Each structure stands twice: as C-alpha cells, then as structure tokens.
Amino acid sequence: MxxxxxxxxxxxxxxxxxxxxxxxxxxxxxxxxxxxxxARLADMGFSPDVALVSPAARAKATWEAASVHFPKAxxxxxxxxxxxxxGTIRREAMTALEGCGTVMVVxxxxxxxxxxxxxxxxxxxPAGLIGRAINNFPTATAAIFLIDDNRRPHFDGLFFxxx
Numbered sequence: 715m716x717x718x719x720x721x722x723x724x725x726x727x728x729x730x731x732x733x734x735x736x737x738x739x740x741x742x743x744x745x746x747x748x749x750x751x752x753a754r755l756a757d758m759g760f761s762p763d764v765a766l767v768s769p770a771a772r773a774k775a776t777w778e779a780a781s782v783h784f785p786k787a788x789x790x791x792x793x794x795x796x797x798x799x800x801g802t803i804r805r806e807a808m809t810a811l812e813g814c815g816t817v818m819v820v821x822x823x824x825x826x827x828x829x830x831x832x833x834x835x836x837x838x839x840p841a842g843l844i845g846r847a848i849n850n851f852p853t854a855t856a857a858i859f860l861i862d863d864n865r866r867p868h869f870d871g872l873f874f875x876x877x
Contacts, residue, residue, distance in 0.1 A: 716811045716861040717870065718833075719755065719762060719818040720803075720826050724748035724779065724875075725853045726772040736796065740775040747854035747875040752780025754873060760858060762787045762818035764810050768795035770822070776854070777820045787818070795821045800829035811861060827851035833859050833867040847872060 724744030730737035740748065755761070761784050767777045769791045781787060790810070794802055803825050810817045819826070830851065834844045837859065847857070858871040 715863070715868075716814070717760070717816040718807055718811065718859045718861055718867070719760060719816065720807075720830055720857040720859075721751065721776065721780065721818055721820045722823055722826050722851065722853055722855050723768070723770075723773045723776040723820060724751075730771070736770050739771050740779070744772065744853060745775065745779050747877075748776040748779035749782065751854045751856055751873065751875055752783040755780075755856060755858075756783035758871070760816070760856075760871070762816045763814045764788045764790060764816075765818045765820060766790050766792045766795060766806055766810055767820045768798075768822060769793055770796050773820050773822065780820075784818075795819065797822050798825045800825050800832055803829050804832075808861075808865060823851060826857075830857040830872075833857070834869060837867040837869050839869045843869070843872065850874070852877075 724747050725741045726738045765787050830847050854875040856873045859867040860870050
C-alpha cells in the first residue's frame with residue numbers, strides 16, 4: 715500500500731508586502747506549528763518520499779519548516795496546487811504515488827479539507843471523524859491515508875496542531 719499525507723500550510727500573515735495572496739508568508743506561529751507537525755509525523759513514522767508543494771510562499775515555508783524532519787524527501791513544487799480544488803490535488807497526488815511509497819501534499823484550503831472529507835467518506839470512516847474534518851481543518855493539520863492497489867483510501871490518521 716502507498717500512503718498519502720495531506721498537510722495544510724501553517725498560519726500565514728494576513729497580508730503580503732506586495733498585496734498578492736501568493737506572496738503571503740508564514741506568521742511566526744505558522745513556522746512553529748509547521749515544524750512541530752513535521753516532528754510529530756516523523757516521530758510516528760510518517761515520512762514522505764516525495765513532497766508536492768504549492769509554490770505559494772506560505773506553502774513553501776511550511777514545507778521548509780517541516781522538511782528538516784524528512785531529510786530524504788524529494789521536493790517538487792507544483793504550480794497546479796496553488797488554491798487547487800480537491801480533484802486537482804487528488805490527480806496530482808495519485809500521479810506522484812506511481813512508483814513512490816509515500817507522498818505528502820503541502821497546500822491550501824478549501825481543496826485539502828474537501829479532499830480529506832472525500833477520502834474519509836470513500837474509505838468508510840466513522841461519521842464522527844468525517845464531521846470533525848468537515849467542521850475543523852485548521853492550518854498545519856495533517857490527514858493521512860493508506861491507498862490500496864485499487865486506489866481506494868483507508869484512513870490512517872488525522873492530526874491537529876497543538877495550540
């Protein structure tokens with residue numbers, strides 16, 4: 715089985731110097747929570763072989779903070795992940811999973827949350843867990859799924875940042 719890790723970027727500053735959403739950087743809390751989530755995942759043995767990262771400043775900085783815990787991971791910036799919908803994220807992730815054991819996607823809401831809910835529903839997760847993902851998917855949240863040979867998802871973890 716392959717593994718898919720969906721990681722929402724850390725807490726970002728409300729504005730950028732340029733005024734462009736793409737250029738928004740992480741707030742200091744976002745850097746810390748991204749690093750902490752990387753450490754938490756690594757401690758539990760969740761280590762990506764490949765990280766697909768939105769090129770937006772806040773997503774790149776999230777991966778930069780988390781990646782210290784994943785020194786062997788290959789980084790791939792993927793312009794299609796910037797504010798991507800659930801279908802686009804899924805397509806990019808499934809393509810990357812071919813020939814690779816574990817893929818992490820570092821991106822944005824609402825696409826990551828929507829994909830998480832879809833995968834939970836497809837995998838037959840309990841209603842309470844699905845409801846929790848629908849109602850609460852804050853920055854630096856990680857959702858993890860095992861993907862079987864038929865590309866069906868199986869829930870493997872939902873982790874929220876410590877606040």
